[in-house]
Amino acid sequence: MGENKSGLALSMNHVSKRYPGTLAVDGVDFEVCSGEVHALIGENGAGKSTLMKMIAGSFSDYTGEICINGKEVRLSSPSIAKENGIEMIYQELSLALSLSIAENVLVGNLPTKGIFVDRKAMVERTRDRLKRVGLEHLDPLMPVKDISQHEAQLVEIAKALGNNPCILVMDEPTSALSREEVERLFKIIDSLKKQGLAIIYISHHLPEIFRVADRVTVMRDGKRVGTYEIEEVNAGKLVELMVGRSVSEFYSSRSTHLGEEMLRAEHLSRYGFFHDVSFNVRAGEILGLYGLAGAGRSELGRSICGADPIDEGEIHLKGQKLAHKNMGQALEAGVAYLTENRKTQGLALRLTVGENALAALIPKHTKNFFYSGKDDKPVLDRLISDLQIYPPDPSRTVGNLSGGNQQKVLLSKWLSISPKVLILDEPTRGVDIGAKMIIHQAIEKLAGQGNAVILISSDLPELVAMSDRVVIMRKGHLIGEMNKGEFNEETVLLAANGEGGFVNVN
């Protein structure tokens, strides 16, 4: 029990929100006290984000009662929410890229002198706020598009803190941050708590929740499952509450039959992104590729699959030199890459499940100029049932599916052509546990069929459990590899931070 819990900052009584066709939030009670960090967890589609949007004033048509500091309010627009001291930090960045940091941070209340904007005060105030999140080195007048993604994430936090909120909502605030930055953020949260702020913290990372939260509320299918003091629960219990069943063994060990060498990279370089990278992966193997943010993992993946150029070095596929000029040729040879940006680069959200899942098959199903759709249905049915895509209707618009199901559709796009080498970049980011298990099974099945998988993942438990071997990248170089039995979460993380010892590949 936190001693600072002076009173209820926010209480929601039996609130509901209906989208066309679904009841996203269904009669939920939720409360948070001043000086408390209240974590909100649940699988994707459980209704967390909808509940938070409700608090942020995104909906004018919710039902139920919301009280702030004991007074009933109707949060029907973002400005009303702001007037009531509510600030939100979004999972997806909400900064205007072409504008300066200062204009973003102070959006909505630029300092004025008479009727004009007071530039000097604007810069000074921004600098103060940046200092709070450790970004004092940034020039407030720099456009946001010139700073890195994790800096942008911190700018976002600075922006929310600047308005001196009494209720702060954080939706997956750590997804783009490095380890040190996450630690700094937690320190900020601790001090905000002491100042008496009410914080609502949403995250998929259970360890983070145990680090910062005082209480935790679990949601499932739009309903509240329960609220607990953090001391009375453990990770296993929370997972069980989230998925609604007991998950005794999350990662099953699998037997692997390693075959011939499938893909070998020799001294690959893309100047300025990664230099002199060599590794190999065998048939039936899942090769983990780990590195901190910005280590060049995704860039390596993109270059191998032909999305980006290679400046030096060679790739050999089954002993044959792979001389692809673009992604189409790499695909034809059997090398595919699943992007980490599901919404911007992965799926055509306005198209249907079927159109997305079969997108990669178009060249293969084209004979004599014409596309033949006669094989579409069996392939599609198989993919939908294998990956348990819900709803199992190929004519649904992908954009209306939950995050987990969208990710399954994205994966099915590549499973449809069963590539010899599949590079997976964060295949389960932001995905709920149920979908995660299904995706893992599908990956193992693909490897079991004698294909090679390269798994890029920041989710250490996943990486450690799935991989047969792990290679580590750091600052654009591949610095070493570890075999099964040699690595665990700690050693991998140490290595990626440049602290462990290695056998050099070369």
Add this chain to the structure above:
Amino acid sequence: MSTENMSTKLDRRSSKHAKWNLWLNKFGVYFMVILFIAFGTLISDKFLTVSNFMNIIQAVAMLGIVAVGVSFITYSGHFADMSVPVIMAFSGIIAVGAVKYGIVISILLGIAAGLSIGLVNAFVIGKLRANPIIWTLAVAFVMNGFIRWAYSGNQIYPDVESKGNVAGQIFVNLSRMNVFGSLPLMVLVMFIVVIIGQILLTKTKFGLQLKLIGSNYEAAKMTGVNVSRTVGLAFILSSVTTSIGGIFLTSLAKVGAYYNGIGYDFNAVTAIVLGGMTLAGGRGNAIGVLGGVFTLGLLSNIMTLIGVDTFSQAIVKGIIFIIVVGINAKSLRKLGRDDA
């Protein structure tokens, strides 16, 4: 009754609703066509006759030919081709100039002239990713100036006077001749273009990948689609049908001039969008575009029959255009496919 049961029911109903909405979005323009035909029949007894219908179709045939080509560009999410008027003018002028080498050479050179502009557009927009509207606008400026300069602002006429020059007469007759009895050549070409366009869009790798590009350019790229080539091809195809339209227009006007084709850029967009394509791309088809073209033709025919002057016609057209697109955007938004 459990909530779960209720929500599945709701789900199913909204799915049915969604399919209906989608269908409406695809072919709804033909409702409008039927509505107009019914209206026209009630209004005037001169309306529902074979000759009047032939008039209507013939009047919009050139627009149809152009619009189907431009619709490839819209479908790929690249809005429209503002160089349509100059492509039409240029192909017409070159065709007129080449009449002396025979009609076949004349037509081929005319198309090649338009194609050459299309190739430049294809490279700059497909490969270099220049903004399509602005780039094609720049091309329109440059070519407009060039054509005026090259012909000193003069119009050029096909030689129909001198004896033995059959080609000149055939050229002028292209837009006036009938095939298979009483089917105007222009109309035949329009239907061929629509059919080819429909097949390309719905039955080939090109069309399917174009849809992917129109829906999400980056995702298409990361699915291994050769985006530069596919987008480029859309601009090339557009320039070809536009050239064909330009040659017909020049033949009809009996004169090649820089101003031939003015207004066809916006008219084509009007027809395309009426036909159910959205500017966001990846939606609609060639048959819908034909419906859009028919709608425009019927509208002006009916208004002319009831004696609305051309000025008021423009007003009515503009209002109907906005209303139809507004309804379409709204129905898509209901589906959660907000892409207006």
Add this chain to the structure above:
Amino acid sequence: MLNIIRSKNISKWIDNNRIYLIFIVVFLLATAFAPNFFNLFNLTNILRGASLGMMVAIGFTIVMICGHMDLSVASTLNLGAILVIGMQPRFGWTVSLIAAVLAGGIVGIINGLLVAKAKIHSFIVTLGTMTIVQGIIYMYSHGSSINVTDFALADWIDKAVIPLLPPRVLITVIAVALFEVFLTRTPYGKGFYMVGGNKETAWLAGFNTDRYLINAFTISALMAALGGALFSISISSAVPNMGEKGVSPLMIVLAATIIGGTSMAGGKGSIVKSAVAVIALGTLFNGLNCFGTGYEVQIFASGLVLAIVVLYEAFALYKQDRLRGQRPELLKELEDGRFKKI
């Protein structure tokens, strides 16, 4: 390393100020080579010619900063032009000028409502209203040009009372300056950039984004109507179809706005730069005219300038895209030639 930073800053500076550089180059070339270019009479003429475009560019740029497009200015300026001339004989200049501008404002409000509330693509909305307004103009004028009886105002409004700045030019320049200050120096004005830069964020930050869009389209239409009205006053007559067979003012303004560095994606742009771009194009036209070249060469040249700017932008973006995310320490390795020897 310092060199790299410096050259980056220089290229950024050039990028930000390219329109001024273009203008200076065009101006110097014309001064140096074009006969009868550099004299007060001719320079005043350039500014007179650019007034209409500058006035239209004000609102057009604001709409573009919001991430939208206003094609209807092509008709709205004709509406202003035809109304002020048509009403003058009965109502006098003051009333007819106010009425003409307000009529334009109505078009703008309709545009704004359709874009913001009905959520129809601005390209489509303004294409529709462009057609409608053009139809209204033809109906009003019966398709022919109309004249006024009172020529006194026309004589005054384009007379160089102050050197270089006849009243019409002066009004235009003041309008450009006022709107520039409004847009870049007041919190409300800065909101236009926010709305165009990221509409969602602006909305979440409590901006009334719908109101902003409606205002942008209204300003655009008001300024277009005002520009058209002043133009027709200066020639004491109005035609219903200004620039229909040639290059319309819309195309000039669109080209100038792009050359001036306003982004079609929204969130970036400057009214002053658009206005300078209009003058630069006018100077180009005029300079070429001094050689006795025809209109066609002027169109050709302005198209060429636009094409080069578009190509340059596309190429810069292409390059920037390829280099985004490069690690400086790796580039340093490359310079040292170190990593190859591993």
